[in-house]
Amino acid sequence: MAAVYDRVALIGLGLIAGSMSLAMREAGLAGEIVGYARSPETRDTAREIGLVDHVTDSIAEAVSGADLVVLAVPVGAMGVVAEQIAPHLMPGATLTDVGSVKQAVIEAVLPHVPQDVHFIPGHPLAGTEHSGPRSGFAGLFRQRWWLLTPPEGTDPGAVERLAGLIRAMGANVEQMDAPHHDLVLAVTSHTPHLIAYTMVGVADHIKRITESEVVKYSAAGFRDFTRIAASDPTMWRDVFLQNKEAVLDILGRFTEELFVLQRAIRMGDGAHLHEYFTRTRAIRRGIIEAGQDTSAPDFGRGQGAPAGPRKDG
Ligand SMILES: NC(=O)c1ccc[n+]([C@@H]2O[C@H](COP(=O)([O-])OP(=O)(O)OC[C@H]3O[C@@H](n4cnc5c(N)ncnc54)[C@H](O)[C@@H]3O)[C@@H](O)[C@H]2O)c1
Numbered sequence: 001m002a003a004v005y006d007r008v009a010l011i012g013l014g015l016i017a018g019s020m021s022l023a024m025r026e027a028g029l030a031g032e033i034v035g036y037a038r039s040p041e042t043r044d045t046a047r048e049i050g051l052v053d054h055v056t057d058s059i060a061e062a063v064s065g066a067d068l069v070v071l072a073v074p075v076g077a078m079g080v081v082a083e084q085i086a087p088h089l090m091p092g093a094t095l096t097d098v099g100s101v102k103q104a105v106i107e108a109v110l111p112h113v114p115q116d117v118h119f120i121p122g123h124p125l126a127g128t129e130h131s132g133p134r135s136g137f138a139g140l141f142r143q144r145w146w147l148l149t150p151p152e153g154t155d156p157g158a159v160e161r162l163a164g165l166i167r168a169m170g171a172n173v174e175q176m177d178a179p180h181h182d183l184v185l186a187v188t189s190h191t192p193h194l195i196a197y198t199m200v201g202v203a204d205h206i207k208r209i210t211e212s213e214v215v216k217y218s219a220a221g222f223r224d225f226t227r228i229a230a231s232d233p234t235m236w237r238d239v240f241l242q243n244k245e246a247v248l249d250i251l252g253r254f255t256e257e258l259f260v261l262q263r264a265i266r267m268g269d270g271a272h273l274h275e276y277f278t279r280t281r282a283i284r285r286g287i288i289e290a291g292q293d294t295s296a297p298d299f300g301r302g303q304g305a306p307a308g309p310r311k312d313g
């Protein structure tokens with residue numbers, strides 16, 4: 001396929017940027033891919049494994065002349081990075097991000113974006129518990145959603161060009177407004193992660209009573225929680241701090257539901273529990289019928305792809 005952008009600059013060289021580089025390279029979507037990360041160790045590793053065509057030691061050099069710049073750093077760092085690159089962005093360039101939270105990123109980045117640069121925030125709904133420059137793989141985005149939340153008045157041509165790149169990496173593109181994105185993701189991703197972190201924390205607290213039995217007899221449900229709870233602490237600290245309102249809203253609703261179930265268990269109300277679990281099973285079946293279950297066998301994991309089950313596998 002013909003290149004969609006001549007020079008793509010990836011800022012942050014972890015799971016998402018690495019996977020983008022490998023996916024773009026596989027499909028020939030970029031003339032040149034340049035990368036920068038704050039830590040010299042990450043830059044060295046990226047050079048050693050040839051993750052991008054060229055790793056720069058200066059963030060300004062990375063973005064200079066790039067017609068697409070991708071911010072792939074923790075959401076709490078987006079504003080600082082935007083401020084650093086702003087004077088060096090090429091007129092007419094597109095700036096996007098891959099952050100898991102959208103409204104806070106827009107508030108932090110938009111004030112720094114020059115008038116002649118198209119800012120199109122985005123979020124690939126794809127990931128693993130692994131992070132860093134060695135964790136990426138070309139198939140990460142295949143059959144996944146990639147949400148774009150362009151502010152009003154964004155050039156539709158620039159949005160379509162970016163959407164074309166994303167589709168060519170194998171993902172499906174949808175647009176929505178940022179507050180709606182943050183509420184939906186609080187339900188589907190952020191609060192579930194918090195619950196997993198909490199459950200593993202509970203197991204850790206009672207380990208003195210159970211000795212090592214929690215680890216030894218780990219059933220599949222708990223093992224899935226531990227996979228999620230192994231996700232990058234910096235990334236998830238930032239997600240909760242930056243999507244505070246929506247997560248607190250969903251957490252409130254979650255707690256109410258939990259109390260209802262707790263009461264049903266105490267009262268021996270089997271009918272309530274059965275009816276509840278029947279409803280939740282229908283939701284899972286609906287996801288599978290809609291073709292949204294991507295836990296299927298061949299997920300296009302290439303070299304460097306993490307072993308083991310996916311969260312939804
Ligand atoms: N991991 C996932 O499952 C997932 C999925 C979708 C979106 N995201 C989002 O993508 C972004 C990147 O996540 P990731 O999983 O690739 O993280 P990662 O930890 O694998 O990589 C982050 C990279 O950013 C660099 N970095 C951190 N602060 C920086 C700064 N101030 N300046 C320059 N570089 C900096 C780090 O050195 C590292 O190379 C986050 O905003 C996250 O919310 C993650």
Ligand SMILES: O=C(O)C(=O)C[C@]1(C(=O)O)C=C[C@@H](O)C=C1
Pocket residue numbers: 099100124125126127128129188189190228310311312
């Ligand atoms: O599979 C995983 O490890 C993930 O948690 C990926 C996951 C999610 O599905 O919640 C996590 C955060 C992102 O912003 C997008 C995707």
